[in-house]
Amino acid sequence: MPQHPLRLADLVRQGRPPLSERSLLASANFTLSLIPIRLAHRLQALQNLPYIVVSNPNISQIYNNYLHSLSILLPYWQAASKGRAISTLDNEIKFTNVLAELVATHTDTIPVLAKGFLECRKYISPEEVTRFLDEHLRARIGTRLISEQHIALHFSSQPHFDPGASPTPCPEHPSYIGVIDTALKPALIIESCAGFVADICELRYGIRPKLIINGEPETTFAFLPMHLEYIITELLKNAFRASIENKSTEPIVVTIAPEPPLKHQPGEYPDIKPPSEDLGLFKSDAIKPLDDNAPGVTIRIRDRGGGIPPDVLPNIWSYSFTTFSEDDDVPSSTGNDGLGAIATASTGGSSIAGLGYGLPLSRAYAEYFGGGIAVQSLYGWGTDVYLRLKGVGKVVDKK
Numbered sequence: 267m268p269q270h271p272l273r274l275a276d277l278v279r280q281g282r283p284p285l286s287e288r289s290l291l292a293s294a295n296f297t298l299s300l301i302p303i304r305l306a307h308r309l310q311a312l313q314n315l316p317y318i319v320v321s322n323p324n325i326s327q328i329y330n331n332y333l334h335s336l337s338i339l340l341p342y343w344q345a346a347s348k349g350r351a352i353s354t355l356d357n358e359i360k361f362t363n364v365l366a367e368l369v370a371t372h373t374d375t376i377p378v379l380a381k382g383f384l385e386c387r388k389y390i391s392p393e394e395v396t397r398f399l400d401e402h403l404r405a406r407i408g409t410r411l412i413s414e415q416h417i418a419l420h421f422s423s424q425p426h427f428d429p430g431a432s433p434t435p436c437p438e439h440p441s442y443i444g445v446i447d448t449a450l451k452p453a454l455i456i457e458s459c460a461g462f463v464a465d466i467c468e469l470r471y472g473i474r475p476k477l478i479i480n481g482e483p484e485t486t487f488a489f490l491p492m493h494l495e496y497i498i499t500e501l502l503k504n505a506f507r508a509s510i511e512n513k514s515t516e517p518i519v520v521t522i523a524p525e526p527p528l529k530h531q532p533g534e535y536p537d538i539k540p541p542s543e544d545l546g547l548f549k550s551d552a553i554k555p556l557d558d559n560a561p562g563v564t565i566r567i568r569d570r571g572g573g574i575p576p577d578v579l580p581n582i583w584s585y586s587f588t589t590f591s592e593d594d595d596v597p598s599s600t601g602n603d604g605l606g607a608i609a610t611a612s613t614g615g616s617s618i619a620g621l622g623y624g625l626p627l628s629r630a631y632a633e634y635f636g637g638g639i640a641v642q643s644l645y646g647w648g649t650d651v652y653l654r655l656k657g658v659g660k661v662v663d664k665k
């Protein structure tokens with residue numbers, strides 16, 4: 267079955283929490299209609315790798331994780347396709363537990379896959395690895411998002427209201443719809459990520475690079491705090507490291523530039539439709555984008571870290587471990603340089619230290635909802651990174 271391309275609008279289609287029982291069940295069934303197809307596509311992509319690569323213990327561990335996740339979801343899928351969609355709260359609780367297990371099972375996918383491909387580099391070309399990883403990691407972003415969104419909505423719904431159990435602050439904070447913050451302030455995320463990265467730098471190098479935020483720090487827009495945090499942490503890691511290595515005492519300057527609002531006619535903003543009466547599976551796929559032309563925000567991160575050497579520049583977007591030569595040692599996942607410490611801390615122990623995932627994965631996150639990342643290096647001076655993010659547009663409350 268074809269994979270449904272995910273839009274931010276899909277994630278807010280049930281309206282603002284707390285969801286009623288009916289909307290919660292609709293969300294569960296919508297989630298169920300998407301996830302097994304996505305898992306099946308990932309399994310197929312893994313099966314299409316050369317046999318010797320899939321036989322690698324790390325890669326086959328990932329394969330088995332996908333197989334396991336699909337097998338625990340299939341009973342729900344089969345019931346739904348026989349007309350027995352998720353229609354009771356009891357069933358919805360069980361289904362949400364399955365989703366939580368899925369999210370937990372796949373947490374370490376990236377470092378494990380990285381290690382696997384590194385060990386297999388004699389048997390598969392760097393281009394093939396990059397192609398596979400790019401597709402796989404992008405698809406994974408969506409699958410996790412769909413699952414996490416339902417989990418968050420579950421705990422902020424009327425039947426299961428439990429702020430303590432929710433992975434996001436959605437129940438207490440009215441601006442949240444599940445994992446989306448409709449009034450996200452990038453300046454706050456930048457400050458908290460910068461504090462975190464600076465702490466690690468101080469610990470490791472004894473230096474705490476300074477950071478200035480200018481432009482329009484009061485800007486808010488609708489976006490996913492989780493994704494913005496990931497991207498900003500990666501970009502600041504790079505900027506801070508370059509500054510320290512280049513012995514620069516200049517601050518890193520982050521400029522927040524909101525795009526001018528688009529000209530809209532009153533009432534032109536699309537509504538979030540209440541869920542239909544029909545809770546059946548597969549009936550919910552006719553979805554319109556919320557607002558594909560929502561104004562976005564561009565964030566420029568400017569450092570005086572000496573820029574990117576011309577011989578490094580062409581490779582910054584590849585999962586650069588693929589350029590390791592056959593004699594290189596596999597970098598240990600608990601590297602003891604500062605960068606390793608930063609990566610380890612930010613992923614809760616599962617390190618992607620120095621494997622060169624920072625930029626390509628950040629770009630995948632940025633591009634997921636129509637944004638992007640551009641890098642401009644002034645070799646010998648510093649680097650500008652432009653992160654453009656598209657907002658979700660106005661979320662209109664149904665009164």
Ligand SMILES: Nc1ncnc2c1ncn2[C@@H]1O[C@H](COP(=O)(O)OP(=O)(O)OP(=O)(O)O)[C@@H](O)[C@H]1O
Binds near residue numbers: 574623648
């Ligand atoms: N702001 C910057 N200044 C100088 N060089 C940079 C900057 N950002 C990136 N680079 C160069 O680009 C390379 C790739 O960056 P990327 O973040 O993708 O990987 P990494 O930092 O090496 O490893 P990881 O981010 O996975 O820990 C870096 O190794 C570095 O050489």
Ligand SMILES: [Mg+2]
Binds near residue numbers: 503623624625
């Ligand atoms: Mg990096």
